[in-house]
Amino acid sequence: MEYRAIVMGCSAGGFDALETVLRKIDRDFQIPIAVVQHVSPDFQNNIACLLNSRVDIxxxxxxxxxxxxxxxxxxxxRDYHLLVEDDETFSLSMEPHxxxxxxxxxxxxxSAADVYRESLIGIILTGSNHDGxxxxxxxxxxxxxxxxxNxxxxxxxxxxxxxxxxAGADYILELDEVSEFLNGIVKGR
Incomplete structure (x- = not known):
C-alpha cells in the first residue's frame, strides 16, 4: 500500500510527544503530515517555529x-479548524468548536479520510478528551x-x-516507536 498523507492529533502533553515523534522522522520522509495540537487561542508562540528549530524535517x-x-x-x-479539500489543499475554518x-x-x-481513503494514516497521541x-x-x-x-x-x-x-487501532505503539514505524512504511518495510 502506498500512503499519500498522514494526519496526527494530540492535546495535553502533545508538544513533547510531537517533538519526540518528529525528531526521529527521516529527513527525506516523503509523506505529508498534517497535525492538530490543541492550543489556547491566547497561546502566543508558533508551534511550527518551535518544532522546526528542534527537528530535521x-x-x-x-x-x-x-x-x-x-x-x-x-x-x-491556533483558533482555526484545519480541513483537507478534494483538490488536496488545506482550508481553514472558524466554524464553532x-x-x-x-x-x-x-x-x-x-476531511482527510474523505479525500485519501485507504491511502491515509491517522495517528492519535496523548490528550485529555475524546477528540479524534x-x-x-x-x-x-x-x-x-x-x-x-499506548x-x-x-x-x-x-x-x-x-x-x-x-475506532479500534491497527497498531498501538509506544511514543518512541511511532517514527520508526512511519520511516519503515516509507522504506517499504
Missing part, C-alpha cells in the same frame, strides 16, 4: 489553499490505517483510550 503552519506537499509537516494554526476545541482533531481526520476518536473511526471505515499511542504510557491517556474504544 520541514515544519510549517498550514495556510489557506496550500497544497499538501511531500516532505512537509503542517501544523494547524468541536469537542471544546478549535482546532479540533476530528474535522481534520474526517470519531475521525479515526472514519479513517478506518474508509480503509485507512489507524495508529494510537494510553498506559501517554502523558494524558484519555484521547488514546477513547480512540481505541471508539
Amino acid at each position: 520541514n515544519i510549517k503552519e498550514a495556510e489557506e489553499k496550500e497544497k499538501l506537499c511531500r516532505g512537509n509537516v503542517y501544523i494547524a494554526p 468541536v469537542n471544546f476545541s478549535r482546532p479540533s482533531v476530528d474535522p481534520l481526520f474526517e 476518536s470519531e475521525g479515526l473511526k472514519r479513517i478506518k471505515k474508509l480503509g485507512g490505517m489507524s495508529i494510537v499511542q 494510553p498506559d504510557t501517554a502523558y494524558a491517556f484519555e484521547m488514546p483510550r477513547a480512540a481505541i474504544e471508539t
Whole structure:
C-alpha cells in the first residue's frame, strides 16, 4: 500500500510527544503530515517555529489553499479548524468548536479520510478528551490505517483510550516507536 498523507492529533502533553515523534522522522520522509495540537487561542508562540528549530524535517503552519506537499509537516494554526479539500489543499475554518476545541482533531481526520481513503494514516497521541476518536473511526471505515499511542504510557491517556474504544487501532505503539514505524512504511518495510 502506498500512503499519500498522514494526519496526527494530540492535546495535553502533545508538544513533547510531537517533538519526540518528529525528531526521529527521516529527513527525506516523503509523506505529508498534517497535525492538530490543541492550543489556547491566547497561546502566543508558533508551534511550527518551535518544532522546526528542534527537528530535521520541514515544519510549517498550514495556510489557506496550500497544497499538501511531500516532505512537509503542517501544523494547524491556533483558533482555526484545519480541513483537507478534494483538490488536496488545506482550508481553514472558524466554524464553532468541536469537542471544546478549535482546532479540533476530528474535522481534520474526517476531511482527510474523505479525500485519501485507504491511502491515509491517522495517528492519535496523548490528550485529555475524546477528540479524534470519531475521525479515526472514519479513517478506518474508509480503509485507512489507524495508529494510537499506548494510553498506559501517554502523558494524558484519555484521547488514546477513547480512540481505541471508539475506532479500534491497527497498531498501538509506544511514543518512541511511532517514527520508526512511519520511516519503515516509507522504506517499504
